[in-house]
Amino acid sequence: MDFGLVLPTGARESKDVDLAIIGGGPAGLSAGIYAKRAGLEAIIIDKGNAGGLAEEAPYVENYLGFIGIKGEDLVKEFKEHAMNYVEISERNEVEEIKREGGLFVIKAEKGEYKTKAIIFATGTTHKVLGVPGEKELFGKGVSYCVTCDGYFYRGKKVAVIGGGNSGAIAAIYLKDIGVEPVVLEYMPRFMCEKAYENIIKERNIPYYTNVQVTSIEGKDKVEKVVYKDRNTGETKEVEVEGVFVYVGLIPISDLAKNLGVKTDEKGYIKVDLKMRTNVPKVYAAGDVTGYAGQIIIAAGQGAMAALSAYEDLMLH
Amino acid sequence: MGYIQDKDKKYLKGEFDKNLKEDVYILVFVGDNCQYCSVASAISQEVAELHPKIHFEEHTIGDELSKEYGLEHAPTVVITDKDKYGGRIRYVGLPSGYEFSSMIEDIIDVSRRMAEVSQEVLEKLMKIDKPILIQIFVTPTCPYCPRAVRTSHRFAILNKNITGEMVEALEFPEWADKWKVMSVPHIVINEDVQFIGAYPDEQYIEYVVEAYEKMR
Numbered sequence: 001m002d003f004g005l006v007l008p009t010g011a012r013e014s015k016d017v018d019l020a021i022i023g024g025g026p027a028g029l030s031a032g033i034y035a036k037r038a039g040l041e042a043i044i045i046d047k048g049n050a051g052g053l054a055e056e057a058p059y060v061e062n063y064l065g066f067i068g069i070k071g072e073d074l075v076k077e078f079k080e081h082a083m084n085y086v087e088i089s090e091r092n093e094v095e096e097i098k099r100e101g102g103l104f105v106i107k108a109e110k111g112e113y114k115t116k117a118i119i120f121a122t123g124t125t126h127k128v129l130g131v132p133g134e135k136e137l138f139g140k141g142v143s144y145c146v147t148c149d150g151y152f153y154r155g156k157k158v159a160v161i162g163g164g165n166s167g168a169i170a171a172i173y174l175k176d177i178g179v180e181p182v183v184l185e186y187m188p189r190f191m192c193e194k195a196y197e198n199i200i201k202e203r204n205i206p207y208y209t210n211v212q213v214t215s216i217e218g219k220d221k222v223e224k225v226v227y228k229d230r231n232t233g234e235t236k237e238v239e240v241e242g243v244f245v246y247v248g249l250i251p252i253s254d255l256a257k258n259l260g261v262k263t264d265e266k267g268y269i270k271v272d273l274k275m276r277t278n279v280p281k282v283y284a285a286g287d288v289t290g291y292a293g294q295i296i297i298a299a300g301q302g303a304m305a306a307l308s309a310y311e312d313l314m315l316h
Numbered sequence: 317m318g319y320i321q322d323k324d325k326k327y328l329k330g331e332f333d334k335n336l337k338e339d340v341y342i343l344v345f346v347g348d349n350c351q352y353c354s355v356a357s358a359i360s361q362e363v364a365e366l367h368p369k370i371h372f373e374e375h376t377i378g379d380e381l382s383k384e385y386g387l388e389h390a391p392t393v394v395i396t397d398k399d400k401y402g403g404r405i406r407y408v409g410l411p412s413g414y415e416f417s418s419m420i421e422d423i424i425d426v427s428r429r430m431a432e433v434s435q436e437v438l439e440k441l442m443k444i445d446k447p448i449l450i451q452i453f454v455t456p457t458c459p460y461c462p463r464a465v466r467t468s469h470r471f472a473i474l475n476k477n478i479t480g481e482m483v484e485a486l487e488f489p490e491w492a493d494k495w496k497v498m499s500v501p502h503i504v505i506n507e508d509v510q511f512i513g514a515y516p517d518e519q520y521i522e523y524v525v526e527a528y529e530k531m532r
Contacts, residue, residue, distance in 0.1 A: 007420065008462075080327075138512070149455070220496075242498070
C-alpha cells in the first residue's frame with residue numbers, strides 16, 4: 001500500500017546568492033534547475049510546500065511524458081529532480097524585499113537572503129466567489145481544496161461551483177472517492193477541456209450551465225446553494241452538504257509590486273518574451289504572469305526566466 | 317519491501333547526516349484493534365535505521381509512559397529527547413502523506429534541541445506559563461496542513477508548557493466530528509479556541525495567547 005510519504009526539504013540559515021526564486025511550484029523548480037546548471041548560485045524560497053497549486057490537482061493528463069499522474073506525484077518528481085541541484089527552503093514565507101546597493105535583500109521567516117536577481121514564481125491563489133454565506137460557512141461546508149477536504153463528504157452530495165478545468169477535475173476526483181458532486185457553471189456551455197467533458201458525461205456527473213450562484217445557505221453548516229437560472233431568470237436551489245469553489249485564480253504579486261514591478265489591472269505580472277519585468281534583474285514565471293495556468297507552460301517560463309537571469313548577470 | 321523507497325532513504329540519510337546533533341527517539345504507542353499501528357511502527361523503524369542517533373521504541377497505550385505523557389489513542393507517534401520534550405510533540409494517527417515531512421523535520425529539530433521563530437513571536441511564546449494543548453486536525457492529502465502542525469511543534473520545542481498534537485481526521489472521524497471538522501487544517505487550542513487554515517507564526521501565536529488569556 002502506498003502511503004504517499006512526502007519528503008521535506010530545507011535550508012535554515014541565511015545566505016547570499018546570485019538568484020533568489022520566490023515560489024517553488026513548477027515554474028520555480030524548473031528555474032532552479034536551469035539557474036544552477038547555468039552556473040548561478042540559487043535558492044528557492046516557498047511559503048508552504050514546494051509544488052504550488054499543481055499539488056492540489058487530483059489528476060494531470062496533459063504534461064508531456066505522463067499519460068495520467070496525480071498532481072502530488074508529478075510535483076514530487078519535479079521536487080526531487082530540483083533538489084539534486086538547488087536548495088529549496090520550504091515553509092519560509094518572504095515578508096519583505098528591500099534594495100541595498102545593487103542588491104536585493106529578502107527578509108523571510110527562516111532567514112535573510114542577499115541576491116543579485118529575483119524570479120517571482122509566486123503563482124496564484126483561489127479566488128473567492130463573493131456571495132453571501134461563502135465566508136460565514138467557510139470551514140462549515142465551504143472549501144477551496146478537494147484533496148484536503150473531499151474525504152469528509154463521502155456518501156454526501158456537494159456542489160462544485162465553477163465548471164472550468166479546475167472545477168471539472170475537482171468534480172471527477174470527488175466522484176472517484178465516493179462523493180456525489182454537481183457542477184454549477186455560469187456560462188451556457190461546458191467550460192472545461194473536451195477530455196474532461198467526456199469523463200463528466202461518462203460518469204453521470206450533473207453539470208448545470210447558465211447558473212449564477214447568489215448565495216450559500218445553512219444554519220450551522222452548508223445546507224443549500226441558491227442560484228438564478230440565467231436562461232429563465234428563475235430562482236432555484238440545490239440541496240448539498242458541501243461546496244467546493246473553483247471560480248478562478250488571483251495572482252500573488254504584492255511583493256513584486258512593492259519593488260515597482262508593473263502588473264496588468266488584474267495583478268498579473270507583465271513580462272516580455274524572455275520573462276523580464278520592467279525592473280532590471282527582476283523576472284517572473286508561471287501562473288503569476290497570467291499565461292494559461294498550465295504546468296508545462298509554467299515549467300517552460302521558469303526555464304526561460306533563469307536563462308535570462310544568467311544572461312543579464314553573467315554575460316553583460 | 318519497506319514503506320520508504322530506496323531513493324527517499326538515500327535523501328533522508330543525507331539530511332540526517334548533515335543535521336542531526338543529539339539522540340532522538342521515535343516512540344510509537346500501539347493498541348488493540350488499531351488499523352495503522354503496525355504501519356506506524358514499521359515506517360518509524362525504517363526511519364530509525366537510517367541514522368544511529370535515531371532510536372525507535374514501541375510502547376502500548378495504557379502503559380506507564382503513555383500515562384505519564386497523557387496518551388489515549390493508538391497509534392500515537394511521539395518525537396522526543398525523552399527528557400524535556402516528554403510526549404509534547406506528537407501525532408495521533410499515521411503521519412503519512414504530507415505529514416511524513418513534518419515528522420522528519422521534527423526529528424531534526426528535536427535532535428538539534430531547537431527551533432526557529434522570530435524575536436517577536438518568541439517573546440509572546442515565552443510568556444505562556446500554563447499548559448496549552450494545540451490539536452491540529454489534518455488529512456494526509458492536505459498540502460497546507462504540515463505548516464500548521466510544525467508551528468505547534470516548534471512552539472512545543474521552545475516552551476515546555478506547550479503540547480502540539482496532530483490528529484488524523486479520517487482515522488478518528490468521531491473526534492473530528494466533535495469539533496465539526498470539515499476543512500483542514502482545523503486547529504483547536506485547549507479544547508476552546510479554534511481556527512481554520514495554515515497561518516504564519518505571528519497570527520498563530522495570537523490564537524495561542526487568546527487561549528492562554530482565557531485561563532487566567
